[in-house]
Amino acid sequence: MIDAGTVRRIVRVADLSPDDVVIEVGPGLGSLTLALLPAAAHVVAVEIDPVLAGQLPITVAEREAADSLTVVNADAMKITLDDLSGHTPTALVANLPYNVAVPVVLHVLEVLPSLRKGLVMVQSEVADRLAAGPGSKVYGVPSVKAAWYADVRRAGPVGRSVFWPVPNVDSGLVSLVRRDPPATSASREEVFEVVDAAFAQRRKTLRAALASWAGTAADAERTLRAAGVDPSARGEQLDVTAFARIAELRP
Missing domain, CATH: 1.10.8.100 (rRNA adenine dimethylase, C-terminal domain)
Structure with missing residues (x-):
């Protein structure tokens, strides 16, 4: 992601407070990470690539207070609270890889009940599916499972030109606000x-x-x-x- 305006927009729409502990999945080179740090109490960045995970603290130390960042070199699909170095995230903010966006969102919501809100950037079609309501043609398994955990809505489109290299798909922002699951005796x-x-x-x-x-x-x-x-x-x-x-x- 190379557009500074889009990065600032994501942080603004995420509606973070100075007390929030953010978990960011797939920080990559850290463009979003650098914008999140001043807006939150702490950022826990989960990066599966060991090279990128090693470089991110160096990048941050050159521009921001490095003690506000914890980098976890792990697969976001397998993390638990125990992997986050004692931090308890309250918000998820991430530019998610398109091929794993839905399982990552569902896994993080499941294993981190402390999360109260989230804003993720995903492929536009995935955003539609996550936020769809009953009766929609794109309403399906991701829609229902996400709704178990949160109120989910589209939070705006993101054009292709904000990325380098330019992808072949459009993106969209999805807002999640945690709510209690339905009252039921079923698990x-x-x-x-x-x-x-x-x-x-x-x-x-x-x-x-x-x-x-x-x-x-x-x-x-x-x-x-x-x-x-x-x-x-x-x-x-x-x-x-x-x-x-x-x-x-x-x-």
């Missing part, structure tokens, strides 16, 4: 299992799509009716709360 894993089953065959009715999950199509229909869901509906019509109701009534 997150149980709810996500229903979601996966419902969208594995998204053109099928829920009665058919959930047949294997419930045992039989008849079992699926009884469960759906008990949850107040039309068996002829499709997964794209349900919000995360409806999926939770279905999960807790599994035969």
Whole structure:
């Protein structure tokens, strides 16, 4: 990312407070990191590339207070709170690699319950999927799972010219504000299992799509009716709360 205006915009839209501890995934050469440091109490940068992870503290030391930065050389898909050197992040701000954006967001929200908010830059189509609501053509597994953790919305487009080299896709900003998951006796894993089953065959009715999950199509229909869901509906019509109701009534 080479456009200073876009970097400043990301920090502004992230709405950080001086008390926030930011986790940044994939800092690369540190253009966003340098802008985050003055806006937060601390930045924990998770970088999988050992060369970049080694260079980032040097880059920061030349321009900012290096003691406000912790660099963790690790795979963001595998981190836990124990990997963050005693820091407890309150905000996620990152320019995420397109191919891992959704799993990184979901993993970080799962393992870092201290996160209260986030702003991520992702491929435009991924931003659409994350922020989609029921009934949208792009509403699917990422939409529902993200909604388990947070209120998710598009926070603006990002043009291709802010990057070097220029990518072949447009980007978008996605805002996340943590909220409590639906009140349910089902676990997150149980709810996500229903979601996966419902969208594995998204053109099928829920009665058919959930047949294997419930045992039989008849079992699926009884469960759906008990949850107040039309068996002829499709997964794209349900919000995360409806999926939770279905999960807790599994035969």
